[in-house]
Amino acid sequence: MKKDDIRNLPEAQRDSVIMLVLQYGRDDTPGMAEWKAEGRRVRAADQARRAQAGQRAVAQLKKEHDEFQHVTWYKDRSYPEYANSNAFQAYIGKSDQGGDPYLRMLLRYSGDNWLFVQTFEVLADGQQFTVDPGGHFKVERDNGEGDVWEWYDANVTDDDMRMLRAVASSNTAKLRYNGQQYRQDRNITATEKAALRRVLAAYEALQGPQQVASAQ
Known part of the structure; x- marks a missing residue:
């Protein structure tokens, strides 16, 4: 493969090739200096493109400032406004006091009958994940006008992040909502997956300045 072919590789493969060249390429190997220079150019262009895409993703989200909690929430515009609806969503919080942004997720069931949800299971292209709030008392509940809804709203763990990326x-x-006696399955919609991609892209973009500062 010629060094100019790096640009034509799929992005994940391109990143791997560049990393190998920069970390393990011997400087005394003929042509390696040109390979490394090309790798750095491609990596810089990729990083600039990802940063621009991330900033566009941030701009697409709606911002809500909570003056009591001293936090700004970034949510996709498809984020459900009312509790009586199913939801598989992620959203971002950023404290007024500074620090890194953080990611939260909302898993919600709405229907005619109580499930008393204890755990949630996700199947994404064959990959299976379990979200265990720690018992059905950790899941919040409400009802009104003949509908019931149960939801779990929590900070995202490393395992949750792997799940969210797989779904996106x-x-x-x-x-799957696993209740005490009953369970219910539903498809995660294309709208929910698109919203998740936008939120994850915005989350990475909002982390950028802190990561750069900590590296200097």
């Missing part, structure tokens, strides 16, 4: 990039994803 999946062709098919399903969510």
Whole structure:
């Protein structure tokens, strides 16, 4: 492969090739200096493109400032305004006092009958994940006008992040609500997956300045 072919590789493969060249390429190997220079140029262009895409993703989100909690919330515009609806969503919080942004997720069931949800299971293109709030008392509940809804709203863990990324990039994803006696399955919609991709891109973009500052 010629060094100019790096640009034509799929992005994930391109990143791997550049990393290998920069970390393990011997400087005394003929042509390696040109390979490394090309790798750095491609990496810089990729980083600039990702930063621009991330900033566009941030601009697409709606911002809500909570003056009591001293935090700004970034939510996708498709984020459900009312509690009586199913939801598989992520959103971002950023404290007025500074520090890194943080990611939260909302998993919500709405229907005619109580499930008393204890755990959630996700299947994304064959990959299976379990979200365990720690018992059905950790899941909040409410009802009104003949509808019931149960939801879990929490900070995202490393395992949750792997799940969210798998769902965001999946062709098919399903969510199962496991209740005390009953369970219910539903498809995670294309709208929810698109919203998740925008939120994850914005989250990475909002982390950028802190990561740069900490590296200097």
